[in-house]
Amino acid sequence: MTLGILCCGAATCSVALSLPDSRTYEMVSPVDKSGGVGGVAPLGSLSLQFALPLQSSPGGDAITYDGEDFYEPQLGSLNQYVSTRGPAGWSTQNVTAPGPPGKSQLVNLYTGFSPDLAEGVVRTSLALPGSEGAPPGYLDLYLHQSGGANYRPLITALPPHLTAEEFGVRFDGGNSGTSIAPAFSHIIFSANDALTPDATYRSGESNLYDWANGQLRAVNVLPGAAESEPNASFGVDYGEEVNGVEFPSLDNAISADGSLIFWTDKNNGNLYVREDGTRTVQVDASVGGGGQFQTASTDGLKVFFTKGDLYEFDTSDGSTTDLAPGGEVQGVVGASDSGSYVYFVARAKLASNENANKEKAEKGNDNLYLRHGGITSFIAALAPQDDEINAKGFGPAEEGDWRQTWAGRTARVSPSGRYLGFDSIAHLTEYNGLGNDEVYLYDANSDQLHCVSCNPGVTPPAGSTFLPVPATVGGIYQPRYLNDDGQVFFDTPNALVPPDTNGKMDVYEYESGKAYLISTGTSEDESTFADASESGEDVFFTTRQQLVPQDQDQIIDLYDARVNGGFQATEAVAQCSGEACLRAPGEPPVSPSLITSTTGVSGNLVSAAKTLAKSKPKKPKTRRRSKRKSAKRRTHSKAKRTIRGRR
Numbered sequence: 001m002t003l004g005i006l007c008c009g010a011a012t013c014s015v016a017l018s019l020p021d022s023r024t025y026e027m028v029s030p031v032d033k034s035g036g037v038g039g040v041a042p043l044g045s046l047s048l049q050f051a052l053p054l055q056s057s058p059g060g061d062a063i064t065y066d067g068e069d070f071y072e073p074q075l076g077s078l079n080q081y082v083s084t085r086g087p088a089g090w091s092t093q094n095v096t097a098p099g100p101p102g103k104s105q106l107v108n109l110y111t112g113f114s115p116d117l118a119e120g121v122v123r124t125s126l127a128l129p130g131s132e133g134a135p136p137g138y139l140d141l142y143l144h145q146s147g148g149a150n151y152r153p154l155i156t157a158l159p160p161h162l163t164a165e166e167f168g169v170r171f172d173g174g175n176s177g178t179s180i181a182p183a184f185s186h187i188i189f190s191a192n193d194a195l196t197p198d199a200t201y202r203s204g205e206s207n208l209y210d211w212a213n214g215q216l217r218a219v220n221v222l223p224g225a226a227e228s229e230p231n232a233s234f235g236v237d238y239g240e241e242v243n244g245v246e247f248p249s250l251d252n253a254i255s256a257d258g259s260l261i262f263w264t265d266k267n268n269g270n271l272y273v274r275e276d277g278t279r280t281v282q283v284d285a286s287v288g289g290g291g292q293f294q295t296a297s298t299d300g301l302k303v304f305f306t307k308g309d310l311y312e313f314d315t316s317d318g319s320t321t322d323l324a325p326g327g328e329v330q331g332v333v334g335a336s337d338s339g340s341y342v343y344f345v346a347r348a349k350l351a352s353n354e355n356a357n358k359e360k361a362e363k364g365n366d367n368l369y370l371r372h373g374g375i376t377s378f379i380a381a382l383a384p385q386d387d388e389i390n391a392k393g394f395g396p397a398e399e400g401d402w403r404q405t406w407a408g409r410t411a412r413v414s415p416s417g418r419y420l421g422f423d424s425i426a427h428l429t430e431y432n433g434l435g436n437d438e439v440y441l442y443d444a445n446s447d448q449l450h451c452v453s454c455n456p457g458v459t460p461p462a463g464s465t466f467l468p469v470p471a472t473v474g475g476i477y478q479p480r481y482l483n484d485d486g487q488v489f490f491d492t493p494n495a496l497v498p499p500d501t502n503g504k505m506d507v508y509e510y511e512s513g514k515a516y517l518i519s520t521g522t523s524e525d526e527s528t529f530a531d532a533s534e535s536g537e538d539v540f541f542t543t544r545q546q547l548v549p550q551d552q553d554q555i556i557d558l559y560d561a562r563v564n565g566g567f568q569a570t571e572a573v574a575q576c577s578g579e580a581c582l583r584a585p586g587e588p589p590v591s592p593s594l595i596t597s598t599t600g601v602s603g604n605l606v607s608a609a610k611t612l613a614k615s616k617p618k619k620p621k622t623r624r625r626s627k628r629k630s631a632k633r634r635t636h637s638k639a640k641r642t643i644r645g646r647r
Helices: 608-613
Strands: 023-027 062-067 079-086 089-094 109-113 119-124 140-145 151-153 169-174 186-191 207-212 215-218 232-234 260-265 270-275 279-282 292-296 302-307 309-314 320-322 329-335 341-346 366-372 375-382 411-413 419-424 438-443 448-451 488-492 506-511 514-517 528-532 538-543 557-563
Touching: 023 089, 062 528, 062 557, 109 169, 119 169, 140 169, 140 186, 186 232, 207 232, 207 260, 260 292, 292 329, 302 329, 309 329, 309 341, 329 411, 329 419, 341 411, 375 419, 375 438, 438 488, 488 528, 506 538
Parallel strands: none
Antiparallel strands: 023 557, 062 079, 079 089, 109 119, 119 140, 140 151, 169 186, 186 207, 207 215, 232 260, 260 270, 270 279, 292 302, 302 309, 309 320, 329 341, 341 366, 366 375, 411 419, 419 438, 438 448, 488 506, 506 514, 528 538, 538 557
């Protein structure tokens, strides 16, 4: 861990914050708002009850997000943006699909992006440029290349049984691509009509489709059948819905190369895998059917499902292994990319070995386990509230450690499987959160459990700490708040380090046993985590605070705390030590990046101290955001949290 403290002068230091890993702030959203008054919609915000994608590319050189009309062309609320990092700074495109003036953002919604953000899917019933062949007036899905002018319709045949008003379609995801196949070479979606010759129509019931290279194929074809069996769901539909919109579990429901697709027939409750669009195999046949899909390895060779116990099905040889006999398994928390590590919760006593705190699993508890290398290990006893369903919320994806909807889980497994990060109200270490949620990190190599958000010097905490949960419709993306280096990024209203003095929600990084501020801890408003690159070198967050000289407004912006970031130095700075690093009374705090970073905008740059010392302009009015209706355990005194809206 490398820390840098920069000063504005040789004698007196005006910097109170030390960013970890030699990070520097870079302003991602555009400096010039084109006269707009809106800002970036933070992760967890309610955007007029529409959930729009917020995700970073794996390398951190691009990010997509939504916000109000702050960049041309100005189309009103709910614009979708893609910002890309270049040698001179960040550039931004408003990629919102065209439509009626002032209304396009309400009817032309992005529902997902490929991992590299090169392609996105728009859901609309309006004709788009280059979309010849789309059924006129019908709701359709369009594949759009970022920066391109044309939109390619995925449905080109007229739905034979339904009118435009009756027809419905939902985007369910796509494959992640490989070094050979392009991203989104396969796209899966569901629709309520028969769109292919091998699809069967039944009123009010959905069929599943796989779009690949311009060809559409039905997925929900039972073994030995020639046509589809309507009333199906990718992964599994747990029966949770809002306004008729279902929320299935889609965690690796399609393999990385698109050749394996897991789905459930809701008529018989059985779980299947469609192989190469030509053959269907029943996954849960060995247990008599009725298995509930949980997750799969990224290559699709291992799929995990529950039916009282937790089972692993091998798609290469058709074998099934019971990983938790008599387990009363409640759900899966997550699995590694390879499927060699799987974390789950069960109420049976499956392992008598002690955890790091000398505690043992007890029957009836929500016991957290790891299955790896043929061994089941007890980690901790969680609380039932850790997976509470809030019936008063906006949808089924209320947070929980073993939530059925993947993007709604307050838990994430690192790609290698070594680390598990999760949220819990339970008292799992020596620190007592007094009923507030804390974030924990489990290291499978050392069998150690750490509370990454606990501050023994502060009792009680000001409020609950949260792992970022977007709760987007469909649950096709989970923010990267944990990586293979054991770095955890989280939001908390609690001051875990002395520079955090604002009593607001701030963004932190936990690494090697210590917590570090990512946001400044001095903003008058909340700062929230957005996403991170796979390596963790880029940490994106939203804040209203002005962190670079070019940021001259009070609009919420998106920033990147980037390792060795910045584009050009604005002035020479001196290092400070000892008392010289203490901020003078009444002197405004200054971030190191205010001195070292720009956003690629040319012009004269003023010093950081002068920038923050200016009178703050009045905050512009922004749209009202509904507060998050949370379960009782989520109430806290100072920090109010919202969720990304759902239809």
